[in-house]
Amino acid sequence: MNKKIGILLAGVAVLALAFFGVRAYTKSKSPADTASFNQNGLSVQVDYxxxxxxxxxxxxQLVPYGKVWRTGANEATLFTVKQDVKIAGKPLKAGTxxxxxVPNADVWTIVLNRQTGQWGTKYDELQDVLRVDVPAGKTTGTVEQFKIDFAAMAGGANMxxxxxxxxxxxxxTL
Known part of the structure; x- marks a missing residue:
């Protein structure tokens, strides 16, 4: 009996090491970051x-047009607001x-979904709480690494x- 328990524990240990090893490897290729904004009563944080x-x-190509994208890499990106807000004019309750x-050449659909804690490829459209279209613009140069940031504006911020x-x-906005 003790031999079976030992084999089982060894198997669990190997699986745990493999899990954490893969996780560390993927994080080295696409490191974690946090973008936050906290001004004038608006508190927003994005973990990605x-x-x-x-x-x-x-x-x-890598991110096809017209298909849902995890908006980053690895785990699904988390968007947290500490108060009720409007996203491009549509109301969103406080929460995570x-x-x-959904990227396209000239318009992106922004999707906020109530399901959290999943790997970034586990999307369930039935859990969507908000969808809104926003225009897509062009940068003056090439941005090598994906970035989310906030820029203050009247009444709130642009993510x-x-x-x-x-x-x-x-x-x-509030």
Whole structure:
């Protein structure tokens, strides 16, 4: 009996090491980051991972147009607001959501989903709480590593998504 328990524990240990090893490897290729904004009563935080372009064509190829994208790498990107807000004019209750996008050449659909804690490829459309379209712009140069940032504006902030030659501004207001 003790031999069976020993074999079982050894198997669990190997699986745990493999899990954490894969996780560390993927994080080294697309490191975790946090973007946050906290001004004038608006508190927003985005936890995401930052993939690199690496001489690839990102939008339209690596990230296909018209398909749901995890908006980063690794685990699903988390979007947290501490108060009720409007995303591009549509209401969103305070809470934590996963952030997904549907990129296209000129318009992106921003998707906030109530399911959290999943790997970034486990998207369930039935869990969507908000979908809104925003225009996509172009950067003046190439952005090698995906980045999410915030820029203050009247009444709130723009959440800015940057990668390759794409720039998408998502208004977040009170």
């Amino acid at each position: 991972c930052r993939p690199y372009k690496k001489d690839r064509v990102v939008f339209g 959501y996963t952030l997904w996008t 800015v998504l940057l990668w390759e030659n794409s720039e998408v501004k998502v208004p977040v």
